Amino acid sequence: MYKSYQDSMTIVREYGKPDAFVTMTCRPTWEEIMEKIPDGQTAQGRPDIVAWVWQLKLGAELKDLDEGVLGRVRARIYVVEFQKRGLPHAHILVILAVEDKPRTRQIIDKMVSAELPDKENNPQLYETVTTCMIHGPCGAAYPNAVCMKDGKCTKSFPKPLSEVTKSNLTGEEINQWVVPYNPYLSQKYNCHINVEVCTAITAVKYLYKYVYNGSDKAVITVEAVSGEGNQTQIEPNEILRFLSARYISPVEACMRLLDYSVQGKTHAITQLTLHLENEQMVTFRSSDDPAVVVTRCKHTMLTRFFELCASEAPENQVAKSTLYQDFPKLFRWDTKAKRWVRRKRYQAALGRMIHVSPRDMQRFYMRVLLCHRQGPTSFENLRTVDGVTYDSYREAALNAGYLEDDPKWVFCMTEASQFRMPYQLRQLFATIIVYSQVVEVDALWERFYDDLSLDFGYKYRSLEENAKEEMVKFHTIKSLNDLLLANGNAVAHFEDLPQLCEYSHLVLDSLLQNNLTRREMEGYNHDDLQETVDQEHLLNDEQRSVHSTSINAVDNPTPGNTLFFVDGPGGTDKSTLLKDILAKVRLSGKIALAVASSGIASLLLMGGRAAHSTFKVPLKLNDTSTCSIYKQSHLKGLIQKASLVIWDEAPMTHRHAFEAVDRSLRDLMNNDDEPFGGKVFVLSGDFRQILPVVVKGTPAQTIDACLKSSTLWPKFQQLHLRENMRVMSAQNESTATELAEFSEFLL
Numbered sequence: 034m035y036k037s038y039q040d041s042m043t044i045v046r047e048y049g050k051p052d053a054f055v056t057m058t059c060r061p062t063w064e065e066i067m068e069k070i071p072d073g074q075t076a077q078g079r080p081d082i083v084a085w086v087w088q089l090k091l092g093a094e095l096k097d098l099d100e101g102v103l104g105r106v107r108a109r110i111y112v113v114e115f116q117k118r119g120l121p122h123a124h125i126l127v128i129l130a131v132e133d134k135p136r137t138r139q140i141i142d143k144m145v146s147a148e149l150p151d152k153e154n155n156p157q158l159y160e161t162v163t164t165c166m167i168h169g170p171c172g173a174a175y176p177n178a179v180c181m182k183d184g185k186c187t188k189s190f191p192k193p194l195s196e197v198t199k200s201n202l203t204g205e206e207i208n209q210w211v212v213p214y215n216p217y218l219s220q221k222y223n224c225h226i227n228v229e230v231c232t233a234i235t236a237v238k239y240l241y242k243y244v245y246n247g248s249d250k251a252v253i254t255v256e257a258v259s260g261e262g263n264q265t266q267i268e269p270n271e272i273l274r275f276l277s278a279r280y281i282s283p284v285e286a287c288m289r290l291l292d293y294s295v296q297g298k299t300h301a302i303t304q305l306t307l308h309l310e311n312e313q314m315v316t317f318r319s320s321d322d323p324a325v326v327v328t329r330c331k332h333t334m335l336t337r338f339f340e341l342c343a344s345e346a347p348e349n350q351v352a353k354s355t356l357y358q359d360f361p362k363l364f365r366w367d368t369k370a371k372r373w374v375r376r377k378r379y380q381a382a383l384g385r386m387i388h389v390s391p392r393d394m395q396r397f398y399m400r401v402l403l404c405h406r407q408g409p410t411s412f413e414n415l416r417t418v419d420g421v422t423y424d425s426y427r428e429a430a431l432n433a434g435y436l437e438d439d440p441k442w443v444f445c446m447t448e449a450s451q452f453r454m455p456y457q458l459r460q461l462f463a464t465i466i467v468y469s470q471v472v473e474v475d476a477l478w479e480r481f482y483d484d485l486s487l488d489f490g491y492k493y494r495s496l497e498e499n500a501k502e503e504m505v506k507f508h509t510i511k512s513l514n515d516l517l518l519a520n521g522n523a524v525a526h527f528e529d530l531p532q533l534c535e536y537s538h539l540v541l542d543s544l545l546q547n548n549l550t551r552r553e554m555e556g557y558n559h560d561d562l563q564e565t566v567d568q569e570h571l572l573n574d575e576q577r578s579v580h581s582t583s584i585n586a587v588d589n590p591t592p593g594n595t596l597f598f599v600d601g602p603g604g605t606d607k608s609t610l611l612k613d614i615l616a617k618v619r620l621s622g623k624i625a626l627a628v629a630s631s632g633i634a635s636l637l638l639m640g641g642r643a644a645h646s647t648f649k650v651p652l653k654l655n656d657t658s659t660c661s662i663y664k665q666s667h668l669k670g671l672i673q674k675a676s677l678v679i680w681d682e683a684p685m686t687h688r689h690a691f692e693a694v695d696r697s698l699r700d701l702m703n704n705d706d707e708p709f710g711g712k713v714f715v716l717s718g719d720f721r722q723i724l725p726v727v728v729k730g731t732p733a734q735t736i737d738a739c740l741k742s743s744t745l746w747p748k749f750q751q752l753h754l755r756e757n758m759r760v761m762s763a764q765n766e767s768t769a770t771e772l773a774e775f776s777e778f779l780l
Contacts, residue, residue, distance in 0.1 A: 040302040043385040048108045051126040054231045059087045059120035060224035080283035088293045104133025113295040115285040135230045145228050147213045158220040165225040166212045300381040303361035306334045310412040332371045343410035353408035358384045398426035436472050446481050455488040463516040475529035507536040549671040553624045565616035576610045579752045586713045587677050599717040601754030607717050608637045623676040630685040654689035660697035683716035687725045688743035
């Protein structure tokens, strides 16, 4: 279908936009079908007869169109579409001669009618229109009609009444309930034949893609039946259980068996090969002699085109003033002799160079040159502009003036670099080079490399200059490659960019490294951590005691001195204390995991995440639950390397969650003797606030769900914070007194 679509766009390139869009639908009550169907059968039961009659009717209609029913035809395409539970219908696009194009009301009225014919003067046409060409019923009275959406008909029926023919913004005629039709065609074929004038429709590609949208698909499931009761055997593989398949209706199957064409066009389209010098496609069998294969594939359409352009023979002089894509108009390709032969008489033929992605730069720019240069004599001559032979086709196309330069992309990147972060700039750069025609990707890269790599330059600022430059460039390219992969591309598709293969040793290290661990080790700004640590002198005595106790446990973990619970009512500034502890540990090069019982609470901690997400805690817990952490996963490696785990708002969490994490960590750390596998855990919270939620639970059940009811609780050292920092920072004495009274009330 894609090839057919490209062929049709070649016709559009030559003759312009389509002028008429004709849809013909098979009618099961045609006399020819009813006469051939035996008694007791229906059209649905004899798809062979339907296919035979349909092919004859369609061929007759195409002949009528070619003979000028709508006007003199310059080009035409058609595609037969098969509905899943219906009959076939054909979409036909017609391009008319300039004199017959429907640009006036008079011409449109000759082509199309959208009114009921006179019943007395033309009863046959009246019967066809009333049975086949009336839309509906739909509208407010029929809200469940298939064409209704959001209370309106998607086909814009009923049309406003009008004395004269009008065209709406899309170029379709305006009328009431009658679908536009051609009186001659409708009366002759007695079926639904919709004729739309589409002169004003600019979406040419939409029309052509619509008729080339391909076959229907269906999702099916295959079940095996066995046993005395014919019980269905369920396929354990969910992927194999359902199959996405092409749906072929009975009529389509018959048409293909009878070798009837399901698409066609008035012009023969020759697909022109496109290849670099000595890089043409070679096909051969394993038994072929290599010398014979090379000789056989020496000549291609392109090389023979160059030879004719270089020939001085009188009969070949026309080639010197002909574009490659126009060559099939004057010459035909002899497949056996592998040469172009001059046509002796006119034939409706056009040429189409194969599509080349802009990522294939050399062939893409060669194609650009061939679209503009007449009579090139060789590959080298094609790269020659004003007597200068360039090394690449891109340089030749640029100097020939066939390409735009890149000032708009330079301006775009310059503006974005002033207020966007480096990662956002890399996103923009990837979008530009993928979806836009950037002529000099390497120049754009070099110009904005410093802005694109600014974050990595800062991250590796402590390395020696050579090592820093290598690391910065590698990570910038890798980040860009990840963004390109999301768009179906890669750095390797852009030859002008630095390639990851140039840093193979760093690529291997990156692949072997745990992504989660790398994010924890490298994901924090050292200046921000240092700024937080510098605020330690603002801690009060109780906070300082908790801080030093926690840091000592991290630096010197010993059995029985790894579990702590920081108890403090609201206002004792537990969050600030936890931030200081996290910053201190991370600044020393160790990993500290910050989790909280809720996602909202985790936002108060730098790098915080919900505990259930971090430890893969099951949603349904019991006294034997474990976490879904696999021993081969990156998460297991991260937890093993973690020196500290801080769990905020711990009283809100069910004790079964802590016990599940405890069982899992003992297994991951291969340490069954120590709680949580010997990891340092600092829990914080206030049991005076929200306790675990037990659905329809009694107070006793709520208490049983608390951490204090767990066998782990006696192993925690309790560290208390009593000084209310909100009272200390009150703006005046009355506010401080009020806060102090409220604090005492809570306690």
